Amino acid sequence: MTALPQKIYPVVDSATWVDRLGGAGARFIQLRLKDMEEDALRAEIRQGHAYAKQHGVCLVLNDYWQIALDEGIDYIHLGQEDLDTADLAAIRKGGIRLGISTHCHEELDRALSCNPDYVALGPIWETKLKKMAFGPQGPLKLTEWRKLIGNLPLVAIGGITLERAWACIEAGADSVSAVSAFIRQPDPEGQVKAWLAAVEG
Template sequence: MTSLPQKIYPVVDTALWVDRLGSAGARFIQLRIKDLPEDELLAEIRAAHAFAKKHGVCLVLNDYWQIAVAEGIDYLHLGQEDLDTADLEAIRKAGIRLGVSTHSHEELTRALACKPDYVALGPVWPTRLKKMPFGPQGTERLTEWKSLIGDLPLVAIGGITLERLRPCLDAGADSVAAVSDFTQHADPEGQVKAWLAEAGEAAP
């Protein structure tokens, strides 16, 4: 089973963030965009992909599997509802690696049937960023998930801050994702470096 590119995993909503956080040393970044007109969406994804190549970032596109296939994006991240419509065979044929969100045992079973390259569990802590039908999972659930999936990489997400990074890694997460702890920080580039140091990873 392949390992993930980095233990820190910023999730951002614009191409500019890929440039900024990539220049600071982040090498595994998810672009999650909602509600943009199609032409603007495609332009933003292409810009993010260009910035990712510039900095050696492994770019993950949330949803939009058809664009991921057409543009040759490294990774695709799908929620459970996205699995209803995604063509997994086309995604695999394009050589795109796949991550899938899970929040329950039933969702984990469904995710594993897709043979993903990583599974994400969340929210580990309460999050204000989006309304979640599932309550906080806690780090104990990370340990349980890791015991169930074995060598398959596990991503922790939801309400995670720099102070919560190490507990997630200690509980079994292979990579830890965050949104606001990067994009709403007064010094996002410095925060990337702080996360890398806390994760025990040297800045590239």
């Protein structure tokens, strides 16, 4: 099983962030775009991909698997609901790596049946970014998932801060993901460097 590119995994909402955080040293970034017209969406993804290539970033596109195939994106990340409509055979044939969100044992079983390249577990702590059907899982659930999935890469997400990042790595996560802790901070580039120092020590 291929290791993840880095122990930090920022999730961003525009191509500009791929440029900024990639320039600061992030090498594994998810581009999550919502509510955009098709032409604008594709243009934003292409720009994000260009920035990713410029900085040596492994780019992950959230949801839009068909565009990921068209544009040659490195990874696609799918939620459980996305699995209902995604063409997993086409994704595999296109050589794109696959990450899948999980929140409970049933979802983990479903994700594993898709032979993903990583699974994400969340929310580890409470998050206010979006309404979640599942409550905080806590770091101990990461340890449980680690035992269940063996060597498959594991991503922790949800309510993770700089101060909490190392606890997730210790509990079994291969990478820690966050949105607000990177792009909603006064010094996002500084956050990238601080997180890298925290989890790679």
